[in-house]
Amino acid sequence: NGAGKSTTIDMLLGLTRPDEGAVTLFGLGPRQACAAGRVGAMLQNGGLLPGVSVGRMLRDVASLYPRALPVDEVLDRAGVTDLAGSRTDRLSGGQRQRVRFALALLPDPDLIVLDEPTAAMDVESRRAFWAAMRAWAAGGRTVLFATHYLEEADDFADRIVLLRRGRVIADGPTSEVKALVGGRTIRATVRGLDVSALDELRRLPGVARAERRGDVVSLACPDSDRALRALLAAWPDACDIEIVGAGLEDAFIALTSDPTPVSAPAATPAPASTARR
Secondary structure, three states: OOOOHHHHHHHHOOOOOOOOOOOOEOOEOHHHHHHOOOEEEEOOOOOOOOOOEHHHHHHHHHOOOOOOOOHHHHHHHOOOHHHOOOEHHHOOHHHHHHHHHHHHHOOOOOEEEEEOOOOOOOHHHHHHHHHHHHHHHHOOOEEEEEOOOHHHHHHHOOEEEEEEOOEEEEEEEHHHHHHOOOOEEEEEEOOOOOOOHHHHHHOOOOOOEEEEEOOEEEEEEOOHHHHHHHHHHHOOOOEEEEEEEOOHHHHHHHHHOOOOOOOOOOOOOOOOEEEEO
16 A cells, blocks of 8 residues: 555556656557547546446447447446446446446557456456456457455466555566565464464574464575474474465565565566556
């Protein structure tokens, strides 16, 4: 929160002016790019005309774009065909998000910008949403999304941009951003831990950070071999041991707490990609 994700998106869409510099999309200013249908957007709030049906709203908005997709196709892609006759002010939070997704698809954009797109969606709706996003990107389009769900970013983003207090601290392919922090994570079940165990785990040689959830411990380790030997020496009965590479959550915690900007090698732009800000 407060990193600058939504502000960045607002500048991309022409809703906020940057203090310095300029924003261009496809050689156009943000508002011109949106008006031309080159950019579609799905924001957290607003965007729905009150007191009309979903189908009527989509038809009215479609008339504003030079190359809008057929409304029936958009309803199907967004998974809201069954909501076409529903009034917009009677939709649930998850249904509103799906209808906002339909609005973003309507101009047949080359770039879709999404701000916390799956907020208020249930599990099935999230799964269907990301399947649709993958299909859209596979057709040569770019998807840019901001999210608090690190698992979503890890699963769906080809490129990650991490912001801290309005500054980019990491930018590159997802695998390279995760590799910036190095090290591995040891997960193990250790039964019978007392209240002081977490402090003991943090003091183990080779351990940079330790977490505990019940009997399951997670150790972030710059030296996993040394840490594992120390863990087994202190708790010989430790079981269900798993050693994995650093995940996006590990990278996020390490990089957002580091005041020194870090960058992954620049990514080669791809014609179709998903990204995060």
